Amino acid sequence: MRQSQLFTKTRREDPKDEVAANAKLLIRAGFINKELAGVYSYLPLGLRVLNKIKNIIREEMNALGGVELEMTALQNPELYEKTGRWSDEAVDNWFKTSLKTGTELGLGFTHEEMITELMKNHISSYKDLPIYAYQIQTKFRNEQRAKSGVMRGREFPMKDLYSFNDSEGSLNDFYDQVKGAYERIFEQVGLGDRTYITFASGGSFSKYSHEFQTLSEAGEDTIFVCEEKKFAINKEVMDEETLSELGIKPEELKEKKSIEVGNIFKLGTKFSEPLGLTFTDENGEKRPVVMGSYGIGPARVMGTVAEVLSDEKGLVWPRSIAPFLLHLIWIPGEGEMGAEVADRLYDELTSCGVEVFYDDRMASAGEKFATADLLGIPYRVVVSDKTLKEEKFELKERSTGKVRLIDINEMKALCGGE
């Protein structure tokens, strides 16, 4: 894409009404636009990042045998009355609205009730199980505070996977597979080395659930990390009982702030019983379906990457989720040669399928470099009078700052070497 065709402008100053680093940076760089506190639109560059994160998640969900669907935001109160989650006392972050007839509706903060009800049309026998279904869809949560940028939105995309099994044993097997898929997802988006699977409160069915927590001073959670065994314990379940069960000593743990980037939860029959989702087993007996639910917020992942990988100059995207792989910068010079070479390089790389963001604007080198650092595209390639003389291109890696001169073949190898 040519930069002259992108309508978004970067800003020199941080927005005054944001405290979170992710929101400041993403707004300054033109990745998101603040509509209301906790409500952000995704501008073209931000949408590209978000879609890449969604696709990494989608591929792992498909590999688990997950089938994608898309449920609605508008929710039927009757279902939530059956599970005791309709009242504002039970759930403190409902957004509610109403039909012209006056009937109240909810805006989904989650979809356990809806998918449990939906599955009643499709599950009757043990032969129908297991079923793994997921969506990547917009959730609404009426947060009291919304000061963490895209890490805690009032409207945000979420991947929610639901599992339907015939027994606790097969739920447990699938649950372990999801753990592996989540580890691969956080590895791929560039958060693997600082993300810890974390024992957390399990709710009514299971002793523990598992969270995936990324270390960051900007986090709202407190965890106790065991670096040697690469796991953590959420403060909420940090007691002698947990320590003894996990066979771990307090001195092996370090207290840290962290961001919850994912969670997985054994629901058991918590939803299938009140909503009547049953199946007939091999002996002809009716039993409630055994469920699990598994969430990741793609926008929170984006915000977390912005929090933990950026530097004083701006954003730093890992290659896997960068809006473009390569930021091609033409520095206006003496003749027309520079623009021609840059145009040709842009066409050549684009036709090879390389995602190039091409700064074809009339602007100074200083301004272009500062913008490039702010946007955080992994590789910056400069075409200028100086590089033309040397018959090479100048390549700078955003994450390390390393600069070197390369020729066209090295460039292609770099782009294809993903």
Next chain:
Amino acid sequence: MRQSQLFTKTRREDPKDEVAANAKLLIRAGFINKELAGVYSYLPLGLRVLNKIKNIIREEMNALGGVELEMTALQNPELYEKTGRWSDEAVDNWFKTSLKTGTELGLGFTHEEMITELMKNHISSYKDLPIYAYQIQTKFRNEQRAKSGVMRGREFPMKDLYSFNDSEGSLNDFYDQVKGAYERIFEQVGLGDRTYITFASGGSFSKYSHEFQTLSEAGEDTIFVCEEKKFAINKEVMDEETLSELGIKPEELKEKKSIEVGNIFKLGTKFSEPLGLTFTDENGEKRPVVMGSYGIGPARVMGTVAEVLSDEKGLVWPRSIAPFLLHLIWIPGEGEMGAEVADRLYDELTSCGVEVFYDDRMASAGEKFATADLLGIPYRVVVSDKTLKEEKFELKERSTGKVRLIDINEMKALCGGE
């Protein structure tokens, strides 16, 4: 995809609470699930169709120079107060909700206000124009009646494109380009021959807007069609003045029922003036930006295809938007040969990139064929004891019902011949 892995089941009976043919068929076939009147979830097969329609639209928007973004459903009332569209008297289909603080918010039925405000951060000079930005995002409309299935939802996906120009002349040029893009979109989704560009009411800025109307008895609109000149006039602007302006005689027109599948609208400065979206022109003078807006509802397109192309046996998808290209049906027979051949064919075609839905279930030929007809995948391929003997596959085209025997090479040619 193997049919045994898809959780959705088809139904023999029409749902009792639906009147629209599209909803009856799409629910019976397991493409959608009704959550509330006018509120439908997209099940895996339906989501595949919807995504294909979205991608056809997306490609045409990109070809127009459109840049994709994604705005939020939650809307700031302040913007609508400036344009006079906040009160329920002015707009009769608002869904409203509120923050914990009591502040009222809207759920977007459209996004003119939001995008106009957003562009104030990015437009200052004539050099920033033109800008074409679009999204494919979920709209909420609190319809009094919601009896037309996915053709008139209370929550539905919409593609909305907005144009920002420096003059009426350049708006007009772009508007004509959008007309062409829309014609190509309706052609590609299989509605081209029955969709008419239609003169409709233009609002405050322009005499006419244009709708794209697809002929159907299920439509809520009435239009007067001139078949020779391939355009129509909406009943709402059908008077002597319109006829004389368009140079057409009443006897050239036929009254028809139709479904509005798209509309394009010159907004002029209707939104830029009250919201203060201006630019500085070449002479240093501040002027309001000249806007247009252009909508298509992908779910309504899906519903319209279901209405007009289906037959008494079920859905009939055009190749371009079918959930799969080929429905491979294995008929359980005497030995294991049939299953082996079908498995191999499935693997082979899938690895060539052909989208195959493979009925690998233990079920009778009659049941499998009835399901295939209901789902409406373009090509049905049967592997049975009978076809094995003939060393061929039986191919049936869903739209024509034509059956013939083909070999593997013919099959590959058919699949690759898109």
